[in-house]
Amino acid sequence: MKAFHTIASAGIAALCAAALSTPAQAQSKTIYIGMNGGAMEKAYTSEVLPEFEKTNDVKVVVVPGTSSDILAKLLANKAKPQIHVVFLDDGVMARAVSMGVCQKLDDSPELKQLYPFARMKDDMGAGVQLGMTGIAYNTKLFTANHWAPPTSWLDFADPKYKDKVVFQSASSSTFGLHGFLMINRLEGGSEKNVEPGFTKWQSTVGKNVIEYIPNSAKISEMVQTGQAGLFPLTPTAVGDLQAKGIPVAYVNPKEGPVLLLVDECVVANNPDPVLAQKLAAFMISASAQSKAAVAGRQIPTNRQAKMPDSMQQQLGNLDELVKKVNVVDWDVINANRPQWDARWNRQIER
Structure with a gap:
């Protein structure tokens, strides 16, 4: 009888525990967001x-991956997506919208x-994160050669930097593409006319480039x-390198940096559109972006968000800086990118 009583008591306790845990488990939901891995995800x-x-x-x-990887996942599961919200680089986001994988954001105070x-x-x-492509330089090398910090996109063509310029490939890197498009503009071109640049x-x-690299992973070495x-x-990437003890600094060229947004969108036909919209609104809130600035040096797009003093010192007055950024036409770029990439690979990196 004692054994039976013990077993019965244990069984009742287990049933009670299950009953108590079931409602909480039933209320709990899971929502998925796609974004870059590494520092951003962390x-x-x-x-x-x-x-x-x-x-x-x-x-x-978080479903980590490059913008291109995430877009490929969205297209592969367009009819029944599992991801609710995605972060994509602005050029890739323009493609995503044109391909019908995003739905309109709900009107919200955060948008305003x-x-x-x-x-x-x-x-x-x-835009959930404000970025800008400008000029980074090796402070140790510049000090050793008694060079003043660079000030212009045209400094990439200064003869004193022969074999000291590293350029990301314009066919595979947004940074390289931005640099090319700014040189093209300064030579009299535009997104609709890249002939001067080429x-x-x-x-x-x-004539100054020692190596073209597919992305920025090799910069540290x-x-x-x-x-x-x-x-x-x-500036965010430079901050990451500085945190690792790499001797680099960032400057905004006098002609202005190039706007580089990380955009978010709510995925069309996602399993929980109401919750997805709430997450999207939260991500552009002052609270979320202030925390992202502290945790990962993410530059806010929300004008009410706050940045740490170190970021303020590096960037200066953000309201003034954003007035000087150069905006590129991604619709024109995406329409012509295959031809540009082929020409770059054939003519520049041959």
Whole structure:
């Protein structure tokens, strides 16, 4: 009898525990967001997303990948997507919207707090992180050669930097493409006319380039070996390198940096559109963007967000800076990118 009583008591306890846990488990939801891995994912998962999870009793799972990888996932599952919200580089986001994988953002107070350029046409997406491609340089190398910091995009063509310029490939890197388009503009071209850039590249910037690299992953090594002296990069990426002890600094060229947004959109036909809209609004809120700035040096697009003093010192007055950024036409770029890429690979990196 005693054994039976013990077993019965254990069974009742287990049933009670199950009964108590079932409602909580039933209420818990999971929502998925696609974004770059690495530093961005770490910043959001550690400091930003927990606030949303707590407020909404939901688990937010990051699906990491490059913008191109995430877009490929969306297209492969367009009829029944599993991802609710995505972060994409602005050029890729323009393609995503044109391919019908995004739905319009709900009107919200947070949208009205953004810099005007951070709201995509018809509110099909919104900038969640402000970036800009400017000039980064090797401070150790510049000090050793008694060179003043660079000030212009045209400095990439200065003869004193021969074999010290590293340029990301314009056919595979947004940084490289931005650099090329600014040189093209300064030579009299535009997104609708890239002939000046291609025609004059080899006699200007090209003669100083020691190596074209597919992305920025090799920059750290090349700075430390003294090979890389000057290269296009963002202040956030430079901050990441500085945090690792790499001797680099960032400057905004006098002609202005190039706007580089990370945009978000709510995925069309996602499994929980109401919750997805709430997450999208949260991500562009002053609270979320202030936390992202502290955790990962993410530059806010919300004008009411706050940045740490170190970022303020590096960037200066953000309201003034954004007035000087150069905006590129991604619709024109995406329409012509295959031809440009082929020409770049054939003519510049041959």
